[in-house]
Amino acid sequence: MRARPLSQKVLSRTVCAVLGTVAFACAAQTTSLQTPWGTTVNEPLLPAATAVCAVVKATQTPVNGLLPASLDSDPAKSAPDTASMQGKINQCASGEAVHLVQGDAGQSGFLIGPITLKSGVTLWIDKGVTVFGSRNPADYDNGVGLCGIANTDATASCNALISASKVTGAGIVGEGVIDGRGGAVLTSGQNAGVKTWWDVAYQTKTANVTQHNPRLLDVEGGSNFTLYGVTFQNSPNMHVVLDKLDGVTAWGIKILSPSAAYTQGAYACPKNTTPDQVSGTYATCFTPDTVKNTDGFDPGESSHIVLAYSYISDGDDHVAVKAGSGTGSQHLLFAHDHLYYGHGLSVGSETNTGVSDVTVQDLVVDGHDSPNGVGIRIKSDASHGGVVNGVTYQGVCMQNVRQPLVFDSYYSSSKGKKYPWFRNVTINGLHDLGSVAYGGGQAVFAAYAKEPLQIALSNVQFDGAQPTTYMKGHNGSPSVLPANTVFTFGPGPVSFAQDLTQQHGTGVSFDGSITASPAPVDCSHAFVKFSSVQANAPI
Structure with missing residues (x-):
């Protein structure tokens, strides 16, 4: 066994777990960590069935980890699931959860633009389900009009795919995936059809410019925020950004860019396919060394x-x-x-x-x-x-x-x-x-x-x-x-x-x-x- 000087698992028997105001399912045993500041942090648990206020079924069918380009080539149809998902989050009371599950015909994907989390409400993404972000920069633009380009203006211009402000007891849990589609070709603005999000980001390495790309998750202010089991991948910019929070438990999460959908095995991209090598068009293969500013946590x-x-x-x-x-x-x-x-x-x-x-x-x-x-x-x-x-x-x-x-x-x-x-x-x-x-x-x-x-x-x-x-x-x-x-x-x-x-x-x-x-x-x-x-x- 590997030496774990001060970090061995501490097992504690529990009846039920409560994180913030969200009730979680009962379990016989959970893993705990003793923190240096004198508290015990328990492994989160998935919500109890009685805490689910809404079940939302997936409507999209990914192929090899990607959504078909024809699905959202029309910018007017870039985020068909945003309203339904946001509506369910809004209607839930504190202590409840929105459960994203596969569709009746096996659909496993959602396609959304920016959504906002709510205090006390958990977004539960089921195993096998992926929430994909829009590739239309206009969906993210905060009114500045720069999202999806790189220029000399450093003004923040893109909303995150998922955001929260001053929330208490909120979180995202489950074994599902949130995918920012960083390698997807943009569908509106001056880079429509000619650049991916990651091509835009790579311009910061070749010129003195600022990229205007959205983050995947951005939480500012609040307390008792939970991330459990979720995969964050292919973000156009930073994956998980947490500012001015008191109390965050991120347990068993995965952060990955790029995923296999945007590269080749072991990142062995062919010559002249990556952002540092292409000229006049968009890259078709990516490596971790060419997806710039994709911070993890x-x-x-x-x-x-x-x-x-x-x-x-x-x-x-x-x-x-x-x-x-x-x-x-x-x-x-x-x-x-x-x-x-x-x-x-x-x-x-x-x-x-x-x-x-x-x-x-x-x-x-x-x-x-x-x-x-x-x-x-x-x-x-x-x-x-x-x-x-x-x-x-x-x-x-x-x-x-x-x-x-x-x-x-x-x-x-x-x-x-x-x-x-x-x-x-x-x-x-x-x-x-x-x-x-x-x-x-x-x-x-x-x-x-x-x-x-x-x-x-x-x-x-x-x-x-x-x-x-x-x-x-x-x-x-x-x-x-x-x-x-x-x-x-x-x-x-x-x-x-x-x-x-x-x-x-x-x-x-x-x-x-x-x-x-x-x-x-x-x-x-x-x-x-x-x-x-x-x-x-x-x-």
Whole structure:
């Protein structure tokens, strides 16, 4: 069995579970997690039959994970199921659920434009059911008139497919799928018939422009929000964005972009089919490295957040904990999660208002040797930096990751006087099995002299080649890295400690001692294929 230092399952017998104001089905036993802030979070349960206020039957028939283009080629018919789904949500009372199920003839799809969740009401998407988003930018446009294009205007212009504002006790549960159709060709506006959502997004890599694409789920304000078992995939932009919430449980969710419907096996796209290679027309095949800004799970200015037993593979940050305005983010637990393609379990880059009490337990990262792959990361810069205090990683397994460790106060070249300060960062038990393409990868430690990085390392072991730590500076940092870092080693070994002590830049100091010799974190059963938990994953 794999070592799980502080994250073993705790089983508690229950009669029924209640999340917020929503009554959930009774069960003999549920899995629970003890949080670092002293509470117990139970695995959610599906709603009881008596809590279902409306059953909505699917009307569309997907083929190989896609809706036929003829179904919504007419922009006037782009979202036929929006009104019925929104109407059922609106009519439900607090504590009730809307259940989306297959149609009488086996239909398994819904096609909607933006909908809004309601306090106390749960959207339950049944196994085998997919909610597809419209590919008509006009359905999402918030009145600015820019949705579906990329230009130099940074004004937010698209509503999310699913949104909520100041809700209490709401959520989305079930084993169904929410699909943003990021690889679908747009049907209105200046990019109609010539670009997909992801082609629009890729323009930000080739020109100094902003993409105007919708998010999949955007919740702002409220408390006791639940995500359970649902798959979020193929978002045109970020998948799950949670701002200014107190109390979120996301358990057993999957986030995937792109799915098998928009690529080929193992993302082996033919030449001249991806957004970085096509010219004058839309791409027909996508990889995680070409679906830009598709963050997985982004909590910002939020507290008491749990992401557990979940799987994420995307084209940007797996997780991005942000604190750009308001009261900051604190009390976050990430436990038993698996990450694949993506830019890491990240804190930042906006840390203005502070991030504290972040715990990562039993994390598995397989970066598939992506050139953009990151493992764990804290990032910010002088334009929107702040204090990040108390981030702990325990029981981490990694392989095939280009940058396993990144702690970077010079994340961008933006200037200002809001200097980042990363304090009390601890890695206690990390085992990296190496990478065919990148060996031990890169470990980045870069901070300001007045705000030095404080990091403690114990039982941090890399097999074979060790990570490169001695490197050139970037974005105005000291010319040689590591720089301005206080390292504390021990009691467990650090396999690259000697490299750090022998070669480093200015402002680096060392403390602690190696007094114990525990075995490396057991990763023998850690790595699983994404397709083993989500059949339409190409990896």
